[in-house]
Amino acid sequence: MIESLGLNQSQQEAVLYLDGPCLVLAGAGSGKTRVITQKIAYLINQCGYDARSIVALTFTNKAAKEMVERISHIVEKKNSKGLTVCTFHSLGVRFLRQEAKHIGLKDTFSILDAHDAGQIIQEMLATTDRGRIKTVQQQISLWKNDLLEPDDIVPTTPDEKDAQRVYRNYNATLKAYQAVDFDDLIRLPVLLMRENEEVRDRWQKRIKYLLVDEYQDTNVCQYEWVKLLTGWHQKFTAVGDDDQAIYAWRGATIENLAKLTKDYSNLKVIKLEQNYRSVETILNAANKVISNNPNLFQKTLWSTLGKGSKIQIISMDNEEAEAETIGMRISADHFNKKAQWKDFAVLYRGNHQAKVIEQAFRQLHIPYSISGGQSFFDRAEIRDILAYMRLIANDQDDPAFIRAVTTPKRGVGQTTLQQLGEFAASNQLSLFEAIFALEINEVIAERQLKPLMVFAQFIQRIQDRAHKPVHQQSPNELLDEMMSYIRYEDYLYDHHDERAALSRWQNVLDLLEWLKRKAQEDDMRFIDLVQHIALITMLERNEQEQEQDAVTLTTLHASKGLEFPYVYMVGVEEGLLPHMGKEDEYGDTNKDNEELYVQRIQEERRLMYVGITRAQYELTLSWCKKRRRAREELIREPSRFISEMGIDSGSQTIQDPFKDMSPKERLAQLKQMLTGG
Numbered sequence: 001m002i003e004s005l006g007l008n009q010s011q012q013e014a015v016l017y018l019d020g021p022c023l024v025l026a027g028a029g030s031g032k033t034r035v036i037t038q039k040i041a042y043l044i045n046q047c048g049y050d051a052r053s054i055v056a057l058t059f060t061n062k063a064a065k066e067m068v069e070r071i072s073h074i075v076e077k078k079n080s081k082g083l084t085v086c087t088f089h090s091l092g093v094r095f096l097r098q099e100a101k102h103i104g105l106k107d108t109f110s111i112l113d114a115h116d117a118g119q120i121i122q123e124m125l126a127t128t129d130r131g132r133i134k135t136v137q138q139q140i141s142l143w144k145n146d147l148l149e150p151d152d153i154v155p156t157t158p159d160e161k162d163a164q165r166v167y168r169n170y171n172a173t174l175k176a177y178q179a180v181d182f183d184d185l186i187r188l189p190v191l192l193m194r195e196n197e198e199v200r201d202r203w204q205k206r207i208k209y210l211l212v213d214e215y216q217d218t219n220v221c222q223y224e225w226v227k228l229l230t231g232w233h234q235k236f237t238a239v240g241d242d243d244q245a246i247y248a249w250r251g252a253t254i255e256n257l258a259k260l261t262k263d264y265s266n267l268k269v270i271k272l273e274q275n276y277r278s279v280e281t282i283l284n285a286a287n288k289v290i291s292n293n294p295n296l297f298q299k300t301l302w303s304t305l306g307k308g309s310k311i312q313i314i315s316m317d318n319e320e321a322e323a324e325t326i327g328m329r330i331s332a333d334h335f336n337k338k339a340q341w342k343d344f345a346v347l348y349r350g351n352h353q354a355k356v357i358e359q360a361f362r363q364l365h366i367p368y369s370i371s372g373g374q375s376f377f378d379r380a381e382i383r384d385i386l387a388y389m390r391l392i393a394n395d396q397d398d399p400a401f402i403r404a405v406t407t408p409k410r411g412v413g414q415t416t417l418q419q420l421g422e423f424a425a426s427n428q429l430s431l432f433e434a435i436f437a438l439e440i441n442e443v444i445a446e447r448q449l450k451p452l453m454v455f456a457q458f459i460q461r462i463q464d465r466a467h468k469p470v471h472q473q474s475p476n477e478l479l480d481e482m483m484s485y486i487r488y489e490d491y492l493y494d495h496h497d498e499r500a501a502l503s504r505w506q507n508v509l510d511l512l513e514w515l516k517r518k519a520q521e522d523d524m525r526f527i528d529l530v531q532h533i534a535l536i537t538m539l540e541r542n543e544q545e546q547e548q549d550a551v552t553l554t555t556l557h558a559s560k561g562l563e564f565p566y567v568y569m570v571g572v573e574e575g576l577l578p579h580m581g582k583e584d585e586y587g588d589t590n591k592d593n594e595e596l597y598v599q600r601i602q603e604e605r606r607l608m609y610v611g612i613t614r615a616q617y618e619l620t621l622s623w624c625k626k627r628r629r630a631r632e633e634l635i636r637e638p639s640r641f642i643s644e645m646g647i648d649s650g651s652q653t654i655q656d657p658f659k660d661m662s663p664k665e666r667l668a669q670l671k672q673m674l675t676g677g
């Protein structure tokens with residue numbers, strides 16, 4: 001029966017091993033994720049595990065979705081009912097919703113995104129200095145991920161002392177808002193499980209087997225949670241690759257891999273060496289690049305997919321030429337190779353690189369989808385509508401209240417809001433509750449109070465029905481009712497020119513359509529939708545989830561775990577990949593901190609390794625001799641990683657075919673080539 005699973009010897013061993021904790025440590029494309037899906041099938045099909053007792057954790061919603069898809073082919077639907085495959089953060093939401101009362105939260109708590117959290121911190125710091133706000137916010141996040149509470153911190157600088165003070169107040173404020181931030185989604189479950197035996201016991205009994213993908217990118221908090229969830233039975237399998245650790249900047253630590261071997265003396269470590277994804281040239285290039293990094297565990301990857309064609313390196317004059325050339329090549333390959341659009345991916349270091357590629361693709365009529373980027377959910381119009389939804393789900397959410405009550409303005413002035421805020425604070429009420437307090441009349445005059453009251457009553461009307469099960473109350477109906485009250489379209493046209501209003505309104509319509517579909521497909525109540533969105537906004541913004549035949553444009557970070565027949569990596573040049581700030585390129589600031597600099601380059605190298613190993617058959621890298629940054633035009637050099645790949649052995653360099661042409665001429669040339677003229 002095992003042969004039919006399509007696994008090699010070591011993979012089988014990993015799947016069959018159930019006597020204790022198991023760690024699969026292996027390079028890219030060696031079938032780690034496959035081990036996870038097959039192990040789930042094995043547990044259910046052969047060992048009689050109830051799917052409800054199995055939990056698999058992935059890094060992104062997209063990866064979770066893919067895993068569910070793979071499992072659906074190997075486990076009968078009726079047997080996979082109740083299986084949990086999700087991200088750490090999604091599991092955190094489920095956990096907190098169920099256990100909220102133990103930590104003084106209602107199950108309708110709001111999940112604040114980085115933007116809202118930043119706003120709270122801004123108020124506490126009483127500054128508009130973006131850099132300062134960001135530094136403090138990141139510091140708090142790192143502390144949370146390291147499981148350090150305000151009392152645990154011993155500040156060594158005045159700045160740290162200040163951050164510690166903000167950290168304390170920030171936590172208190174979140175609690176008052178009945179809100180949590182992203183880091184809390186894992187931190188709070190850990191804190192609760194540590195101190196509450198009953199909760200700990202219940203979850204340890206519930207989860208009979210735990211599987212974790214991309215283990216190298218877990219942080220201290222996640223490590224601790226896995227440990228608590230699996231408790232005494234220690235039934236878990238973690239898979240990872242230290243060479244693909246790319247989230248140190250978010251508190252992830254590959255020491256977790258080493259720590260496992262220390263914490264679990266009975267840990268079974270299995271290595272996989274065959275790569276099933278990439279042809280030899282690609283694999284060899286990846287191996288060469290990563291051999292420049294020190295590593296925790298020695299690995300050798302080989303493949304039997306044949307040598308494959310040469311890796312191509314294209315040097316371009318500037319980023320427009322880069323985008324157009326790549327668009328043109330993809331178009332040509334799409335026809336010549338009879339490939340589908342979705343067989344192609346364009347990977348880049350930073351989201352800002354996407355725009356010029358998008359423009360070129362639009363002109364060339366190439367369908368594309370952007371994932372992992374900044375976006376849709378960050379737009380003002382989307383955040384406006386979501387503020388209403390958040391407030392309906394949780395009327396303690398003061399940030400949502402303020403946004404909703406002032407967008408559109410309903411005759412509620414700044415002074416009134418201030419009075420309301422002071423009253424609420426001194427009576428320990430939320431802004432929403434304060435409106436209904438008896439003594440509010442003494443603070444706010446009748447005429448000013450009226451619009452507030454009308455607003456609050458509307459929220460209440462919907463609120464009463466938002467918790468009802470879907471068969472009693474359709475969330476779609478509530479959404480419609482909410483929208484007709486807001487009159488958001490009118491608001492847009494009052495505040496923007498026609499084109500802007502139209503495009504914003506279209507975004508809102510897209511959001512509503514997506515929400516309604518989601519509600520229907522997954523049987524979600526209105527309040528479930530609100531928490532669901534918060535999660536999406538966190539990891540994969542803009543992931544619209546439709547299966548479509550389109551070229552994938554994505555950051556290197558978000559490409560983790562994915563594979564594509566044809567991969568283009570753009571901007572493979574010094575300064576961009578490895579990414580460097582201005583000070584690194586021109587100053588000597590890093591001399592003081594050489595160790596840190598070396599670590600950063602190593603992380604960038606792992607990012608390069610992740611990028612190269614996404615490719616199955618063909619890989620093309622491009623770099624530009626000149627690139628604009630802000631208003632400057634910078635002269636660039638090819639990335640050191642290109643030479644580390646060993647250029648001469650199996651790769652070929654091509655010059656910009658449109659050199660010396662104006663953008664207009666280039667486009668004309670492109671069109672001609674495409675239409676075969």
Ligand SMILES: Nc1ncnc2c1ncn2[C@@H]1O[C@H](COP(=O)(O)OP(=O)(O)OP(=O)(O)O)[C@@H](O)[C@H]1O
Nearest residue numbers: 006007008027028029030031032033034276277561
């Ligand atoms: N034993 C096998 N036989 C045939 N194909 C396999 C086998 N194991 C894995 N594959 C295929 O190889 C490809 C890579 O597998 P998978 O995505 O599981 O690798 P991975 O180790 O998780 O990679 P990454 O480190 O990039 O996440 C997939 O297309 C998978 O279906």
Ligand SMILES: [Mg+2]
Nearest residue numbers: 032033213561
């Ligand atoms: Mg994988």
